[in-house]
Amino acid sequence: GQQLNQSPQSMFIQEGEDVSMNCTSSSIFNTWLWYKQDPGEGPVLLIALYKAGELTSNGRLTAQFGITRKDSFLNISASIPSDVGIYFCAGVPPRGQNFVFGPGTRLSVLP
Amino acid sequence: DAGITQSPRHKVTETGTPVTLRCHQTENHRYMYWYRQDPGHGLRLIHYSYGVKDTDKGEVSDGYSVSRSKTEDFLLTLESATSSQTSVYFCAVNTGYSYEQYFGPGTRLTVT
Numbered sequence: 353g354q355q356l357n358q359s360p361q362s363m364f365i366q367e368g369e370d371v372s373m374n375c376t377s378s379s380i381f382n383t384w385l386w387y388k389q390d391p392g393e394g395p396v397l398l399i400a401l402y403k404a405g406e407l408t409s410n411g412r413l414t415a416q417f418g419i420t421r422k423d424s425f426l427n428i429s430a431s432i433p434s435d436v437g438i439y440f441c442a443g444v445p446p447r448g449q450n451f452v453f454g455p456g457t458r459l460s461v462l463p
Numbered sequence: 464d465a466g467i468t469q470s471p472r473h474k475v476t477e478t479g480t481p482v483t484l485r486c487h488q489t490e491n492h493r494y495m496y497w498y499r500q501d502p503g504h505g506l507r508l509i510h511y512s513y514g515v516k517d518t519d520k521g522e523v524s525d526g527y528s529v530s531r532s533k534t535e536d537f538l539l540t541l542e543s544a545t546s547s548q549t550s551v552y553f554c555a556v557n558t559g560y561s562y563e564q565y566f567g568p569g570t571r572l573t574v575t
Contacts, residue, residue, distance in 0.1 A: 383562045385562065385563065385564075387566075392569075393568055393569070394467075394553050394555075394566035394567050394568050394569050395506070395553070395566045396566070397563055397564070397565060400561070400562065400563050402562075440505065440506070442506075442564075444562045450496075450508055450511065450521065451506075451508070451562075451564065453505040453506040453507075454505060455503065455504070455505040456505060
């Protein structure tokens with residue numbers, strides 16, 4: 353079946369640094385979504401992308417829908433301690449209602 | 464907040480016993496989903512519902528059944544729990560007008 357790869361798997365950064373992570377697939381997707389999960393809680397939707405090439409921001413977060421429709425990118429600017437968590441991408445394939453989730457990128461922010 | 468609650472939040476049960484997890488939503492969303500989350504696998508779809516009494520299987524449905532007799536409730540049943548079903552279970556909802564899914568807080572199930 354369709355799979356999503358996320359990189360990096362984990363990252364340690366200093367507070368104040370910018371962060372970049374990506375989600376890739378060998379298949380195309382019509383919609384990309386980015387979620388953040390804190391320990392012991394459910395994933396929270398950060399950004400939804402619906403069109404190839406689309407660039408959308410939510411505060412310090414910016415996400416892009418790759419032009420090939422096979423990837424998406426998430427950037428976090430000026431990281432803060434509460435950015436710690438696991439970031440998941442999810443894609444909706446053509447003619448599909450059901451999501452495919454990536455394995456996640458674990459972000460740690462050092463003070 | 465999508466008005467989703469899950470119960471119980473934690474459960475320990477023995478192999479072979481039946482278990483039912485409940486997802487309750489307050490905002491009349493048409494679509495409801497059950498996922499399991501395991502290390503190294505991310506979130507995997509178990510079953511979903513697109514309306515009252517309308518359900519379908521996801522990618523990891525073996526050993527699970529679901530029921531939706533009211534819009535607001537979606538039940539996940541493990542007829543005879545096995546240790547491989549130890550996991551964190553998440554319910555999610557979707558209005559059907561967009562692809563945005565909103566998740567509940569999760570249920571941690573341990574099968575001993």
